Amino acid sequence: MSKSLKISVAGLGTVGAGVLSLLRTNGAEISRKCGRDIEVVAVSARDASRDRGVNISAFKWFDNPVTMARESDCDVFVELIGGDSGVARDSCEAAFSSGKSVVTANKALIANGGKGLALLAEEKGLGLAYEGAVAGGIPIVKSIKEGLAGNKITGLYGILNGTCNYILTTMGGTGRDFEDVLAEAQKLGYAEVDPAMDVDGIDTAHKLSILASLAFGNEVNFSDTFIEGIRDISALDIRFANELGYRIKLLGIAQATKSGIVQRVHPCMVGLDSPVSHVEGVYNAIVVQGDYLGPTVYEGRGAGAGPTASAVVADLIDIARGIKSPAFGRPACDLENCKISPIDDHIGSYYIRLMVLDRPGVFADVAGVLRDEEVSMEAILQRTRSPGESVPVVMTTHDVKEKSIQCALKRFEEYETVVEEPKIIRIEPLTL
Amino acid sequence: MSKSLKISVAGLGTVGAGVLSLLRTNGAEISRKCGRDIEVVAVSARDASRDRGVNISAFKWFDNPVTMARESDCDVFVELIGGDSGVARDSCEAAFSSGKSVVTANKALIANGGKGLALLAEEKGLGLAYEGAVAGGIPIVKSIKEGLAGNKITGLYGILNGTCNYILTTMGGTGRDFEDVLAEAQKLGYAEVDPAMDVDGIDTAHKLSILASLAFGNEVNFSDTFIEGIRDISALDIRFANELGYRIKLLGIAQATKSGIVQRVHPCMVGLDSPVSHVEGVYNAIVVQGDYLGPTVYEGRGAGAGPTASAVVADLIDIARGIKSPAFGRPACDLENCKISPIDDHIGSYYIRLMVLDRPGVFADVAGVLRDEEVSMEAILQRTRSPGESVPVVMTTHDVKEKSIQCALKRFEEYETVVEEPKIIRIEPLTL
Numbered sequence: 054m055s056k057s058l059k060i061s062v063a064g065l066g067t068v069g070a071g072v073l074s075l076l077r078t079n080g081a082e083i084s085r086k087c088g089r090d091i092e093v094v095a096v097s098a099r100d101a102s103r104d105r106g107v108n109i110s111a112f113k114w115f116d117n118p119v120t121m122a123r124e125s126d127c128d129v130f131v132e133l134i135g136g137d138s139g140v141a142r143d144s145c146e147a148a149f150s151s152g153k154s155v156v157t158a159n160k161a162l163i164a165n166g167g168k169g170l171a172l173l174a175e176e177k178g179l180g181l182a183y184e185g186a187v188a189g190g191i192p193i194v195k196s197i198k199e200g201l202a203g204n205k206i207t208g209l210y211g212i213l214n215g216t217c218n219y220i221l222t223t224m225g226g227t228g229r230d231f232e233d234v235l236a237e238a239q240k241l242g243y244a245e246v247d248p249a250m251d252v253d254g255i256d257t258a259h260k261l262s263i264l265a266s267l268a269f270g271n272e273v274n275f276s277d278t279f280i281e282g283i284r285d286i287s288a289l290d291i292r293f294a295n296e297l298g299y300r301i302k303l304l305g306i307a308q309a310t311k312s313g314i315v316q317r318v319h320p321c322m323v324g325l326d327s328p329v330s331h332v333e334g335v336y337n338a339i340v341v342q343g344d345y346l347g348p349t350v351y352e353g354r355g356a357g358a359g360p361t362a363s364a365v366v367a368d369l370i371d372i373a374r375g376i377k378s379p380a381f382g383r384p385a386c387d388l389e390n391c392k393i394s395p396i397d398d399h400i401g402s403y404y405i406r407l408m409v410l411d412r413p414g415v416f417a418d419v420a421g422v423l424r425d426e427e428v429s430m431e432a433i434l435q436r437t438r439s440p441g442e443s444v445p446v447v448m449t450t451h452d453v454k455e456k457s458i459q460c461a462l463k464r465f466e467e468y469e470t471v472v473e474e475p476k477i478i479r480i481e482p483l484t485l
Numbered sequence: 486m487s488k489s490l491k492i493s494v495a496g497l498g499t500v501g502a503g504v505l506s507l508l509r510t511n512g513a514e515i516s517r518k519c520g521r522d523i524e525v526v527a528v529s530a531r532d533a534s535r536d537r538g539v540n541i542s543a544f545k546w547f548d549n550p551v552t553m554a555r556e557s558d559c560d561v562f563v564e565l566i567g568g569d570s571g572v573a574r575d576s577c578e579a580a581f582s583s584g585k586s587v588v589t590a591n592k593a594l595i596a597n598g599g600k601g602l603a604l605l606a607e608e609k610g611l612g613l614a615y616e617g618a619v620a621g622g623i624p625i626v627k628s629i630k631e632g633l634a635g636n637k638i639t640g641l642y643g644i645l646n647g648t649c650n651y652i653l654t655t656m657g658g659t660g661r662d663f664e665d666v667l668a669e670a671q672k673l674g675y676a677e678v679d680p681a682m683d684v685d686g687i688d689t690a691h692k693l694s695i696l697a698s699l700a701f702g703n704e705v706n707f708s709d710t711f712i713e714g715i716r717d718i719s720a721l722d723i724r725f726a727n728e729l730g731y732r733i734k735l736l737g738i739a740q741a742t743k744s745g746i747v748q749r750v751h752p753c754m755v756g757l758d759s760p761v762s763h764v765e766g767v768y769n770a771i772v773v774q775g776d777y778l779g780p781t782v783y784e785g786r787g788a789g790a791g792p793t794a795s796a797v798v799a800d801l802i803d804i805a806r807g808i809k810s811p812a813f814g815r816p817a818c819d820l821e822n823c824k825i826s827p828i829d830d831h832i833g834s835y836y837i838r839l840m841v842l843d844r845p846g847v848f849a850d851v852a853g854v855l856r857d858e859e860v861s862m863e864a865i866l867q868r869t870r871s872p873g874e875s876v877p878v879v880m881t882t883h884d885v886k887e888k889s890i891q892c893a894l895k896r897f898e899e900y901e902t903v904v905e906e907p908k909i910i911r912i913e914p915l916t917l
Binding site: 071075078079082083085086088184189190191192195196199200201202203204205270328331336338343344345346347348349350351352353354359360362363364366367369370371374375376377378379382383384387485 | 503507510511514515517518520616621622623624627628631632633634635636637702760763768770775776777778779780781782783784785786791792794795796797798799801802803806807808809810811814815816819917
């Protein structure tokens with residue numbers, strides 16, 4: 054057997070502890086698969102004494118992960134600290150400059166400067182791998198980068214955040230409202246104390262911009278991604294969606310179009326025949342469209358100790374086996390600086406919900422605005438009647454420009470009979 | 486740029502022509518991804534003059550693929566001839582002995598002697614890759630071998646044959662019978678003139694035995710796989726399945742159990758909440774269960790020129806990039822000769838349909854047989870009544886041994902009131 058692959062692990066939270074546990078439990082079998090052992094030699098975390106359910110006494114301890122990245126005697130530095138800058142980035146850079154490959158599950162880091170890290174890795178002939186950064190244990194990075202490498206990828210979309218999908222699924226199943234379900238998710242550990250990264254769509258956008266780069270060969274571009282989270286989704290909207298034959302999902306959608314790359318994250322209404330409509334709870338699912346392959350779907354648990362550890366260890370096994378493909382599927386210097394298509398140019402159909410005072414003439418006003426903005430309606434729902442009070446008016450449109458919708462919304466707000474901020478949800482026609 | 490990867494392609498049917506087309510269409514982009522060109526240097530097929538929609542005049546022509554494997558000046562021999570022996574095997578062996586790696590989409594060849602080929606490849610330090618052999622372009626071989634390599638895989642199942650899934654889906658959608666839909670599928674090119682490999686479950690068993698080997702580390706064992714095809718599925722059974730809340734799918738199921746490896750291919754009744762129940766038409770889907778990862782699902786087009794070419798080219802890109810993992814995920818000499826658990830030991834619930842003469846006392850006979858064989862019933866459907874004529878009696882059972890069911894079936898046949906061969910379909914409780 055060849056000599057072991059030595060690794061040091063920075064960050065011993067849920068995922069870090071999961072990696073140590075996995076390597077211990079399945080180590081013998083992994084050695085047979087690789088023809089060599091994967092050996093943890095050093096670890097670093099904030100607190101040496103905390104009980105993590107795994108014994109770390111055999112590993113060299115470092116208080117500072119950057120020191121560990123520089124000085125520990127290992128082949129691979131495993132970064133599980135988190136954050137798009139600071140210690141996480143510094144330690145990865147230190148690892149490369151001291152000749153170590155890097156495996157990370159840090160989506161923020163890759164989304165906000167993946168190209169720079171990939172360039173550093175390539176300069177030194179080292180590896181940079183991050184399967185755990187996107188969709189937990191689902192091997193989606195490897196699938197796009199290697200499995201689908203013969204294809205021109207024309208588009209991809211998916212449920213990339215388990216917290217949001219759990220909240221939306223629970224809202225749908227129980228009729229409860231967002232704040233209520235979020236509070237429960239926080240209690241159950243499915244949502245963070247500060248849920249902004251998840252529920253505001255940022256985490257999804259990190260992952261989407263990474264997948265888009267892998268798929269289309271552009272530089273990762275997180276900052277130009279259009280992002281809308283799920284805070285504004287109400288139980289009422291979910292009920293109307295069901296009535297119209299849709300489910301509401303927070304999707305990341307990326308497409309290569311003639312006018313640039315589309316990268317948008319927002320709640321979507323998807324038909325029941327869509328491959329993501331039935332994906333529930335903390336599951337993630339990604340659909341990738343290749344020119345020769347057609348669509349393929351990948352589904353599984355998108356987060357948590359076990360799934361993410363599975364992805365991190367897969368990256369380690371690749372390195373142990375001598376498998377190395379470029380971080381973004383091609384030399385980092387070849388990644389193109391593509392224009393991201395602005396959301397204003399989006400054309401699609403929309404769900405619009407207005408809360409209006411139930412008075413004569415209100416609907417004529419609404420219809421007049423839509424006519425002026427050239428928004429053509431497909432269906433209208435107005436069930437409840439309570440004269441003088443506010444009632445929901447729900448409409449779905451035919452294909453229309455986002456810009457027209459936004460103009461219409463602004464004009465709705467000028468009417469005193471429209472009593473709340475109008476809501477829209479984009480309808481996505483997604484079938485296999 | 487490094488020097489090109491030279492390949493020769495044997496077999497220019499649908500898939501072979503697809504590979505040439507893909508390499509031509511996406512060649513520039515593939516070169517950027519690999520850092521080198523993939524260059525076709527030679528081809529071989531039965532008929533040099535046939536129009537395949539791709540120009541082959543630039544390639545050296547060989548009448549005999551074995552000669553091409555031996556004598557052409559290339560790095561990789563691509564075997565797309567088909568068949569588990571004869572020219573396909575001979576040419577692969579010739580390729581290895583003359584120092585060429587092999588890429589193939591030939592499931593029969595890998596299922597019936599993959600270990601031998603893997604040993605030959607390893608002896609010479611060459612590659613053997615066969616992503617296209619299982620589930621078309623879905624990167625399931627790579628996912629199990631690399632993406633999920635950190636996990637102990639406990640089981641997997643899937644729809645692995647698009648022809649059968651197309652037939653079953655169409656039967657379900659139209660109420661038409663097997664023979665009728667098969668004839669149409671043949672006319673549309675979805676089924677072969679001799680449909681036995683597909684509809685009798687052999688193709689599914691080839692693929693299943695390959696996936697089981699990758700997942701569990703046993704030698705590929707096609708010959709001990711339990712196989713039942715879909716010829717006996719009637720429109721009546723599909724109707725009853727729907728009524729009971731099930732869909733009928735031909736599944737390949739593999740599990741690692743204490744008493745051996747389960748490998749069975751047969752029509753299954755699956756609940757609507759199963760991840761395969763909604764997979765329709767020519768699509769394939771595979772569910773893999775890992776100990777750390779949990780379940781993951783892979784879905785896409787399981788056959789055809791484009792998808793299979795996508796898989797073949799992915800294997801070529803791996804080789805061009807210098808990516809090489811052992812053919813079955815570990816050294817071939819490490820593959821274990823595991824016992825395949827006999828179907829008689831299967832425990833599960835069953836759908837049973839009898840056609841009985843509608844006479845007094847018949848049901849007491851049926852109930853008596855089930856009692857004697859200790860088969861406990863869950864539900865009984867008997868809707869139609871037509872005294873003196875034959876009517877269907879449908880039952881579902883609680884968990885019971887296959888052996889008890891088979892004994893009960895034999896005893897049913899002894900009754901003259903049971904007028905057709907009893908039908909059973911195994912019910913599989915498959916949820917995520």
